[in-house]
Amino acid sequence: MNTPLIEYNDITVCRGEKVALDSITLSIAVGEHVAILGPNGCGKSTLIKTMTRECYPRLDGPGSWMRIMGREIWNVFDLRAMLGIVSNDLMLSCTRDYSAREIVLSGFFSSIGIWSNHHVTPQMEQRTNELLEQFEIAHLTDRNTDEMSSGEARRVLIARALVHEPKALVLDEPTTSLDFHATHELRETLRKVAQSGTSIVLVTHHLPDIIPEVDRVILMKGGRVLSDGPKTQILTSAALSEVFATEAEVVERGGYYQVW
Numbered sequence: 001m002n003t004p005l006i007e008y009n010d011i012t013v014c015r016g017e018k019v020a021l022d023s024i025t026l027s028i029a030v031g032e033h034v035a036i037l038g039p040n041g042c043g044k045s046t047l048i049k050t051m052t053r054e055c056y057p058r059l060d061g062p063g064s065w066m067r068i069m070g071r072e073i074w075n076v077f078d079l080r081a082m083l084g085i086v087s088n089d090l091m092l093s094c095t096r097d098y099s100a101r102e103i104v105l106s107g108f109f110s111s112i113g114i115w116s117n118h119h120v121t122p123q124m125e126q127r128t129n130e131l132l133e134q135f136e137i138a139h140l141t142d143r144n145t146d147e148m149s150s151g152e153a154r155r156v157l158i159a160r161a162l163v164h165e166p167k168a169l170v171l172d173e174p175t176t177s178l179d180f181h182a183t184h185e186l187r188e189t190l191r192k193v194a195q196s197g198t199s200i201v202l203v204t205h206h207l208p209d210i211i212p213e214v215d216r217v218i219l220m221k222g223g224r225v226l227s228d229g230p231k232t233q234i235l236t237s238a239a240l241s242e243v244f245a246t247e248a249e250v251v252e253r254g255g256y257y258q259v260w
Contacts (some may be wrong), residue, residue: 005068007065009027022223024223027119030199035202035210036217037220038219040148043224045203048203052170055078069082077102083166096146105243117170150177155186155189168200171204174190174202212254218234218236219234219243
């Protein structure tokens with residue numbers, strides 16, 4: 001059997017005095033495309049931070065554990081080579097006076113920008129150029145990210161996340177602050193990534209962010225998994241009305257879902 005990308009078994013995470021994740025059990029396979037959906041404050045972002053080791057779970061017994069690629073203990077720098085992360089926190093850190101080329105290259109070193117102690121190889125340069133071309137941002141190679149639109153900077157950040165060919169691309173609310181055109185371009189970019197075979201783990205509260213390639217949806221509420229299964233079974237009017245505590249009507253068109 002293939003080792004799952006992530007396995008959580010009965011984990012709880014507290015942030016201060018608040019229980020952010022409450023007895024979470026789930027598994028995501030390598031190559032699987034999953035959306036984690038729920039209202040603000042439901043624990044979605046905390047779940048991502050457990051994957052990146054920014055938050056650690058409380059393990060309350062022998063039946064409580066979490067594993068990433070079959071391992072419970074990771075060197076965080078090795079882990080960053082397995083998971084490509086795109087978050088709004090990282091977006092703020094990377095939007096500064098570094099060029100697109102420097103930001104993408106820095107993914108090899110888990111840094112922001114290239115420092116004097118970094119040794120950039122021709123292979124790294126080639127991979128960076130390939131990704132800049134693939135995401136149609138080669139014309140931004142020498143432009144600083146603080147001079148780009150939000151959509152352009154987001155694509156640079158995705159290229160940075162993929163530069164070391166990780167097992168999965170993890171995205172936390174990827175369309176935040178993007179206009180309609182930039183949102184459309186980003187979703188098309190994510191579709192290409194999903195079709196290339198890289199796992200997509202998408203955290204969002206916007207239903208249209210769930211690209212057609214995502215087959216599985218996990219609904220969260222109050223720090224718990226409310227339901228988990230195939231997209232066609234989970235994205236129903238009744239289920240979303242419950243999770244968002246408001247009347248909702250779900251409509252599907254062209255592989256995308258919208259809620260009214």
